[in-house]
Amino acid sequence: MQISNAHVDQQRIAWVDVLRFIAIFMVIAIHCSDPFNVSAEAGSNPDFNYWGSIYGAALRACVPIFVMITGLLLLPVKMSMGEFYKKRLLRITVPFLLWSVLYNLFPWITGLLGLPPTIISNVFAYAAKDSSQSLASALVQISLIPIKFNVYTVPMWYIYMLIGLYLYMPFFSAWVEKSTSGQQKVFL
Known part of the structure; x- marks a missing residue:
């Protein structure tokens, strides 16, 4: 073995x-x-x-x-920026996008199934009781995924933050490598 x-x-x-x-x-x-x-x-x-x-x-x-x-x-990032982004971002963005799209299609799917709009607020605590079940509304929410989360993707807020950290990390890493211990303590 x-x-x-x-x-x-x-x-x-x-x-x-x-x-x-x-x-x-x-x-x-x-x-x-x-x-x-x-x-x-x-x-x-x-x-x-x-x-x-x-x-x-x-x-x-x-x-x-x-x-x-x-x-x-x-930290410090020990690989090129491209390698770091490929390794870290791809691993989280693909499932993130898949689940975000599914969450945002949920209201439309409930409408297709003939379920009342109140089912949406039963599943998503912050959704309005009269949430839209239209495909157009779902597509608008899906188009906004790259820039903000909504009432359907509240559980994904940590992933938005993690993507931001990963985008920032190679730049911050360059400073960490070149700064003195005293400079790092002042920063912290």
Whole structure:
């Protein structure tokens, strides 16, 4: 049996793996607390919203943790800009675009199936109760995918941020390599 050498060169950093595990758990916990903020019960019971906000606020550090782990593991960028973009961006943009298109076609598909528009707000918490089920509306939303997310693609907000980080990283990496430790501390 032959083992691939592709991942042998990279050494695992145990504390980063533990931190990643904790951040993953925090993301799951945040998503479990979100219904306390956007459900009908939250609107009628202030305690739901209060405790949902407390739990959500305590756990929101997971996003900066993931961003810092990304910087720790990828900076300085040790490959050409083209190689970096090809390796990183292609891996996330293809599934991102596929899922964004599917999310934005969902209202139109519900209309084709004869379902009421209220089904859309049942699936997407921030959608209006009378959301459009027209193909034209879906196509407008799809055309805006490269520049903004909408009520159907709210779950994809992190991918928008990650694409921005990946686009910026090779440029920032050049500064990291040439700056002194003191300059980096002042920046941070």
